[in-house]
Amino acid sequence: MSVEDAIRSKRGTSTKWMRYPRDVIPAWIADMDLGIAPVIAQELIERIDNGDLGYPCAEVESRLIDAFSDRYLERFNTPLDPALGIVSTDVVQSIVIALMTLTKPNDGVIVQTPIYPPFLQSVNDTGRRLRENPLVQTDRGWEINFDELEKLAGEPDTSLLLLCSPHNPTGRVFTQTELVRVAEICSRHRVLVVTDEIHCDIVFEPNYHIPFASISPEFAARVVTLTSATKSFNIAGLRCSVVHFGSAELKECYESIDSHLRGSVSTPSMLAATAAWTKGDNWLKSTLALLRENRDYLTTFVLESGLGLKYSPPQGTYLAWLDFRETKAAASPQEFLLSEAKVALSPGPDFGQPGIGWARLNFATKPEILSEMLERIGTALS
């Protein structure tokens, strides 16, 4: 049995592995093929063995919020008051609720394209106006266009910046200097910041994640932080995330959406996230080392393949934003590679207008699978 078939045979509920036919290697949605931390498995098995799947006691939720707040302090040197944190089913749900409760219909919302597609959908679906501030690719990699950001933030109806940090799909890990400039601009124009930090743990040294809430004590009251253990610990199917508000006022506005409509988070998912954040770091460390090797392997492939393929290696995330514009797949890289290489990437245009001619590749897989995938891509493009 091939490595792909072995994984597929165990992943019968996984959309990553089930969406495409058997001969296709999936490298699209952001799940990893690297298992889960044993501490998470132990936690879940114990609950099942004990038949302990009733309604959760309040401590389950508060232990999770405490684990989140302790982690932000220990890992990122950022104190976040647990009393201003809540659990939420998923990050995208929290983005939608934040837009509905913290902005008004027709308000302008800034996003930095190319961007994780639900950012675009949630702004459109909630009847807000999309204000795109495309990142700019330079010799140093992807950079923020601060002049344009200043201009968009200054538009009278702009009320919120939806930040993705680290950034999906480019893998940029923003520096202190960059984030300070973003905070200064948003502060000047009284623009709120909702920062999606779901990829905060997947960062390759010497880069390091800086929570936006840590940037300026004066501005912190106008920041909403969204995160989750689901990306770093590969448990997206469990559905659980955390929202932290910079002030009680923001929390109150967000909670104006009826709690039953927001829904409650499952006990196993909260226990799994707590186990991940309190006991999962050895697993995370070895997973990060493997992801880094995969990233470097991919970089060598792109540089040495001579196929016209280009990219700026990601500083974080396990996602590669690949530029196919000078290859024979330029017209539609995702469709071309699905049919010619039997490799499923995410289509660039889903990430906004700048994504035409691009596609996103998820390299969080076994090295053998990555190697097979790149061999197929190389053959199809040559």
Ligand SMILES: Cc1ncc(COP(=O)(O)O)c(C=O)c1O
């Ligand atoms: C930036 C970003 N935000 C949110 C999500 C999804 O989070 P959730 O499943 O909690 O909605 C992803 C998934 O890839 C992501 O990359």
